[in-house]
Amino acid sequence: MDHTDLYINGAWVKTDTRFDVINPATEEVLASVASAELADADAALDAAEAAMAEWAARTPRQRSEVLRRAWELMTARLDHFAHLITLENGKAGTDAKGEATYAAEFFRWFAEEAVRADGMITHAPASGARIMVQHKPAGLAVLITPWNYPAAMGTRKIAPALAAGCGVIIKPASETPLTMLALMPLLEEAGVPPGLVNVLPSKRTGALVDHIMHDPRVRVVSFTGSTGVGRTLLKGAADQVLKPAMELGGNAPVVVFEDADMDTAIEGTMLAKMRNLGEACTAANRIYVHADIAEDFTARLTAAMSALKVGNGTDPSVDVGPLVNAATRDKVAEFVADAVAKGAKVECGGVVPEAKGYFYPPTVLSNVPEHADCVQDEIFGPVAAIQTFTDQEDVIHRANNTEYGLVAYVFSGDFKRGLQVCERLDYGMVGLNRGLVSDPAAPFGGTKQSGLGREGGHEGMLEFMETQYISASW
Template identity: 50%
Template sequence: MSHSTETQLLNAVPNQLFIGGQWVAASGNKMLDVTDPATGKVIRSISDASAGDGMRALDAAVAAQDAWAATPARERGEILRRTFDLVQKHRDDIALLMTLEMGKPLAEANGEVTYGGEFLRWFSEEAVRISGRFGNTPEGTGRMIVSQRPVGPCFLITPWNFPLAMATRKIAPALAAGCTVVVKPAALTPLSTLFLAKLFEEAGLPAGVLNVVTTSSSSEVSEPIIADSRLRKLSFTGSTPVGKALIKQASENVLRTSMELGGNAPFVVFDDADLDKAVDGAMAAKFRNIGQACTAANRFIVHSSVAAEFAEKVAARVADMKIGRGTEDGVTIGPLINDKAVDKADELVQDAVKRGATLVSGGKRVEGEGSFYEPTIVSGVPADSDILREEIFGPVVSIVEFTDEAEGVRLANDTEYGLVSYVFTESLARGNRMIDALDTGMMGLNVGVLSNAAAPFGGVKQSGIGREGGSEGIHEYLSPKYTLVPNS
């Protein structure tokens, strides 16, 4: 494993755009600053792309598309596998880089290197398993051939909260399918993607197959790319309002779209749950990534007979959490991404308290430098509280009570979102009922973390369209073609 000091590592990250296999400056040499949310200090200045730079990246992807689609699947897979190996070689550096630009504790950043790397390995294997089908027509008049073709050049927009995994989760299946890509990472955390592009380059990826544009003007750069008829696919992870706007833009050229949008995950604890297991699950589902995940448990729906004990046990665990910069030993709660995120979390907590919720612990910003907010628990949250309708994206546990299974299901489904749900019960029959009853694309049964590169990730309702990961993930970048061959 490689080990670098913070300064050495940051200097090793390319600070230019990656277009057509070359590292190039943005037009006008415009730069944007990347800050450490734990200190508020600038850690690296990188190229700030213009709309013209974005179009140059699309030009490069279009120029490389035919050759990449014709590249044997085995070769595409081997490049992904070599990139996986390089990620493992540099895992310590990548983890530190994510902690510096995003703030998550170093131990969690290491976990993301493992998780993000798995998409490279998984889709390196899926590349050679792309298959169609062949058979006679029911009438016996001919033979049907169904083949799979890459959809074409793709535009991938990634969020700031999982800088490596969200990039690999999109790039890997696209490349495995034979598509070229333009990637626009979030302006808050672009360094991990730039470092990843450097590893792809080292792994021998042909020029133009992967292009990275970093920018502070997301809509200015994105709109012309999406409007270009040569683009055939748009994939976005982020908020539902932005996703809706992008879907409207994509409709003009009838683009294939994958949208992984917001969440409002219910965490349902039944009266027969193993409470210690439920508390372990709650800590993982809520506080991983400092609560800044679309899969984070948002609403803790707990049976009234165990609600007080559950809150007490969670509070005891929260009291032991250490707040600080993610690079410090033992830190479990790093900073939120910026002051705006802190303000939002606090507004939601204060609104709930004002409406009658009980503040069990926490509930305020941590004084000093950086964007820190105390891990917080509010119980008895009234139904009209904003915290039950909006994504918290912070280290806040909001508890509501229910009395029977039907009410628990009703409360869990009472949201426009449907990404993931968590259920804790010792009854196998009830667990099986919840699989059908809860209106989400994913469910964790007696577990607080369920993401896996081999599983389809995605939601229903306003949580998105399509799936990432699993055997389903590569089909988001493939288009089936049917050919009829007559018998005579």
């Protein structure tokens, strides 16, 4: 690997302490990566503060052109980033290429948004004074990204922060730091000044992030990951009253009505379930199918899942790579065993292969009971858990009966009915006859325990800005 050290102030910094990154398909060491300590965090904060002063003073168009150039450069190197994603994350080549493309698109979208931090001037109705409203960079931001999308979860935060005028410190997941480190030379080439973006891989995540968050120069914390860790970060953010952007866990329901187009429903469910091997907060977790079509739906979904080829994602013929680590694979196996013990039927898959690597086969479970663990928690793996329903009111209640509210999916041939159901689902995002909702142009985020704030869309840049109001008379 070309870059395995810390990236601070535009330079590569070695450390005495390092940790191994494992290839999940082979269980072999892929690289030894530098592990940041508190002193490294202080150096990164100093660098970001200095760089931000000049960057925030640039015109929105100047910042926009740098982000546009980053999109062009990354788009030209998609295969390189996709290969690196496959090596450290495990996802199949096609899936990895899709992530790299999605990741690059955030640079293009926020290049366009950088020039649209619109304010306003209006009359105060009572006093007659002018109300002038503008948006300013909030300050330094700490970005904490997960392992499941090592490129996209970084660019989804970096791009809006830079568009807003902020400097950043990124803490990538220890399982997958290489992709984010590889992005830094590209940002240099695009014109990002030294110090504006700093990358601190570390095995001391808790202590490092807590230290950064308690520096008074930091004003935003943006995190993607589990709800449990999000709660801890919110408690820490309260000490400094930081602006939080939290994209947390999910327990996504899929509701397939009896009037749904079956081809659309199967295709959408496969996409919602198997994108990134189910290792996504947006992955279909509870699949509710109307009893009248449940047998046909289950048979067709089982056929589609069974047809997927499992193997090392570097093989272009492979559809499904390994899970990210042994703990994730073992948790998925435990979910399946629990569901079967409680009455679920295995339609396909369900057995951990003996081959090396953290593989788990695409699995379909039918007759899954409501009290199965996989219905109550995120599976984060290639297991489709099917339940049935007959009453619309009942399925809406069951779909909403969770502490999470990130995304839901609805399939119906009646567009009016579909929209009515979507509006009653307590989720930040809903896919109607679609198994994919993620889009850089759309506000991504959830309700309830699934997070605070939005990423993407116009809202994504405002997460890194503060609104200033000036009262004036003339």
